[in-house]
Amino acid sequence: MxxxxxxxxxxxxxxxxxxxxxxxxxxxxxxxxxxxxxxxxxxxxxxxxxxxxxxxxxxxxxxxxxxxxxxxxxxxxxxxxxxxxxxxxxxxxxxxxxxxxxxxxxxxxxxxxxxxxxxxxxxxxxxxxxxxxxxxxxxxxxxxxxxxxxxxxxxxxxxxxxxxxxxxxxxxxxxxxxxxxxxxxxxxxxxxxxxxxxxxxxxxxxxxxxCSGNLLSSSEKLSFLKKRYIKGAGLVQLKFEVKENKLRHVRINGDFFSELDPQKFSNILDGTPFTPSAIHQIIEKALQPTPIVGITAGELVDLIFKKNCPHTRH
The missing domain is CATH 3.30.930.10 (Bira Bifunctional Protein; Domain 2)
Structure with missing residues (x-):
């Protein structure tokens, strides 16, 4: 290749x-x-x-x-x-x-x-x-x-x-x-x-x-953890912080398929105002060249703002 x-x-x-x-x-x-x-x-x-x-x-x-x-x-x-x-x-x-x-x-x-x-x-x-x-x-x-x-x-x-x-x-x-x-x-x-x-x-x-690199790099503990299994797409998990009403340190994990670069995804979201419209705009732009199979920007935004999630830590 x-x-x-x-x-x-x-x-x-x-x-x-x-x-x-x-x-x-x-x-x-x-x-x-x-x-x-x-x-x-x-x-x-x-x-x-x-x-x-x-x-x-x-x-x-x-x-x-x-x-x-x-x-x-x-x-x-x-x-x-x-x-x-x-x-x-x-x-x-x-x-x-x-x-x-x-x-x-x-x-x-x-x-x-x-x-x-x-x-x-x-x-x-x-x-x-x-x-x-x-x-x-x-x-x-x-x-x-x-x-x-x-x-x-x-x-x-x-x-x-x-x-x-x-x-x-x-x-x-x-x-x-x-x-x-x-x-x-x-x-x-x-x-x-x-x-x-x-x-x-x-x-x-x-x-x-x-044989190199830190395989444990994604295991850090962040304040919020949201996850959902989407039929036909797989499990998606989002970890993040919210500081001064801005999204910080986003980590996307799961068994989905994509060409998305997780570090670039985190970088472009870092500092985004913590509102559904602002985050949706950034995620939608990120997924245009590298979509996640079976998962939309709207579904990721819904996951971030989902309430009463049993897998959310505060």
Whole structure:
């Protein structure tokens, strides 16, 4: 996306050691049991896309689809179609849901997907829960009660399933091999092999982008915290201060999808008069070039001024 500039779509299937991946806009303090992951050697990274926090290990896998595009919008259709078709061809019963997940034949989530745009490319990536360590996953991740209530469940475990249930004799490596073959069987393709120079550069980028920075930066305590789950868009959370009747230190978090820069969003709102009309004007302007999928400026303003919110601190 930044250096190779391939003109063809790129597809990859890959796995990690035990890892928790935060979405671009998520607050680590509300999503992750930091003590648990530190005690169990689970690495923590923040990816470049929106969406929710996931746990992944060698028992499951991820896929990535990088496509050249001149459309500056989040669009899950191509990536979902490719992976759903391949899963069905390998004998799995799955269907896409209304947002960005795949669910199995009994209604459990088996894949979550996310995207971001960069340099005229769209990256679509997704997780595939074949046979992850359920103990690690359940203990490492926290579930926001607002989101759980909206979905009518009491825990993430109630909502997620494993694809291995449909292919109990398969190992994770066989699953990845069969899935990769099914994807490639559907399209003309050629294989690109990484050379040693590629691998060195990849390690440099990984060190710069994923192994530095303060993942805890969004966990600061501010006077007001408002959150809401919006169907089709996800959870959105706003933290802020009000000083001398002006909005200060706005922090936007959630599992929504956008190209919005959270620091720039905070900066342009800082010092805005604390009135719905003034804040609406600024937010609407900020969202014009970088909209939040499924969430309007009016909904964010309503959230800021929502009264009797159980998640508001004074």
């Amino acid at each position: 930044t250096e190779k500039k391939f003109t063809d779509p790129i597809f990859m299937i890959w796995s990690t050691k035990p890892t928790v991946m935060l979405g671009k806009y998520q607050d680590v303090s509300t999503e992750v049991d930091l003590t648990y992951i530190q005690n169990h050697d689970i690495q923590l990274v923040r990816r470049c896309s929106g969406g929710g926090t996931i746990y992944t290990d060698n028992g499951c896998c991820q896929f990535s689809l990088v496509q050249p595009t001149n459309k500056k919008i989040i669009d899950f259709s191509d990536g979902i179609h490719i992976i759903a078709t391949a899963l069905k061809e390998t004998g799995f019963h799955i269907t896409p849901d209304s947002r960005n997940d795949l669910i199995d034949d009994v209604g459990f989530k088996v894949s979550g997907n996310a995207q971001y745009l960069l340099n005229d490319y769209r990256l679509h990536h997704g997780s595939l829960l074949f046979d992850p360590d359920q103990v690690f996953m359940n203990n490492a991740l926290r579930s926001d009660p607002v989101k759980l209530k909206a979905k009518g469940i009491s825990s993430t475990r109630q909502r997620t399933g494993n694809l291995k249930r449909q292919q109990p004799t398969w190992s994770p490596s066989k699953f990845k091999k069969e899935l990769n073959a099914a994807v490639l069987n559907n399209v003309p393709h050629k294989i690109y092999h990484l050379c040693s120079k590629d691998k060195e550069r990849i390690n440099d980028i990984a060190e710069q982008r994923f």
